[in-house]
Amino acid sequence: MPEMPVIDRKKCNDCGLCIDVCACHALVLIKDVVTVIETKECGWCVQCEVVCPTGAITCSFEIVIEEH
Amino acid sequence: MFEGESAEVFFFVLSGAVKVFKTSAEGKEQILNIVRPGESFNDVPILDDGSNPASAQAMGPVVLYGVRKDGLKVILHDYPQVTLNIIKVLAERVRQLVSLVEDLSFRHVISRVAKILLEYAGDGTGPRPRLTQQEMAAMAGTAREVVGRSLKALEEEGALKFDRHRIVITDKKALQEMVQVSL
Numbered sequence: 199m200p201e202m203p204v205i206d207r208k209k210c211n212d213c214g215l216c217i218d219v220c221a222c223h224a225l226v227l228i229k230d231v232v233t234v235i236e237t238k239e240c241g242w243c244v245q246c247e248v249v250c251p252t253g254a255i256t257c258s259f260e261i262v263i264e265e266h
Numbered sequence: 267m268f269e270g271e272s273a274e275v276f277f278f279v280l281s282g283a284v285k286v287f288k289t290s291a292e293g294k295e296q297i298l299n300i301v302r303p304g305e306s307f308n309d310v311p312i313l314d315d316g317s318n319p320a321s322a323q324a325m326g327p328v329v330l331y332g333v334r335k336d337g338l339k340v341i342l343h344d345y346p347q348v349t350l351n352i353i354k355v356l357a358e359r360v361r362q363l364v365s366l367v368e369d370l371s372f373r374h375v376i377s378r379v380a381k382i383l384l385e386y387a388g389d390g391t392g393p394r395p396r397l398t399q400q401e402m403a404a405m406a407g408t409a410r411e412v413v414g415r416s417l418k419a420l421e422e423e424g425a426l427k428f429d430r431h432r433i434v435i436t437d438k439k440a441l442q443e444m445v446q447v448s449l
Contacts, residue, residue, distance in 0.1 A: 200430075215282070215303075218283060219325040219326040241430065244399065244414075245325065247398065248411075256400070259431055260432045261383050261432075264435060
C-alpha cells in the first residue's frame, strides 16, 4: 500500500482546500468528510499540507542515506 | 495574473486557494502568500494605481468575488469601516513581508536543516522517526516555507533527492561540510 498523507481528525474542519489543490485526486469529500484515497499517483508534492489552514494534514518524510 | 500588469479588479477568494508569487529572471518562484477563502489579493495595484508587484495563480479550482476599482472607491467613501479594515489587512501584510525578508537571509537556516537531516537519517539498523516539514521548521527555528526552500536548494546542489515520501541524502559529506561551516 502506498504511503499517503495523514489527516488529524481533531484539527480537520473539512474546509476542502486540500482537495482543491490535490492534482492526483488522492483527497476526496465523502459524506462531507475529507478523506484520503490510497493511490500511487500521489507524488508527495505536500501542497495539501501547505494549503491547510489548521495543520490537520501532514506529509511526513523518511530520511535515509543513499548507499554507494 | 502577472507581475507588472495593471489591475482593474480587487479580488476576494470565496473557495479554493490562490498563490501570490514573484518569479526571478532565472525562472525561480518565490511564494509571498497563499490567499485562502475570505482573504483578498490584487489589492495593492487597485489602491495605489500602480502595476501588480507580484503574480497570482489559482492552486486548483477557485471561486472569486471581484470589486472593480471605481466600485471600490464608492465603497471606501460610503463605508469608512471598510477603509479601516483594509488598513489592518495591509498592516498584517507588511508584518508578513518583514518576516519573509528576515527568513530570506537563510543560508544559516540551510545549515540547520542539513544538521537535522543528518541527525534523523536512518542507517538501516531500525526505524527512525519521520518528520514533516513543519516539524523540521520547529526544530530549525524557522517557518515551514523556509524549510521547503532549503530542501529545494539542497536538492539543486545535489546533496539530496526526493523519492516520494523519502528524502534520500545523496552527498552526506556535503551536508556535513555545510554544518561545519556554520559552526
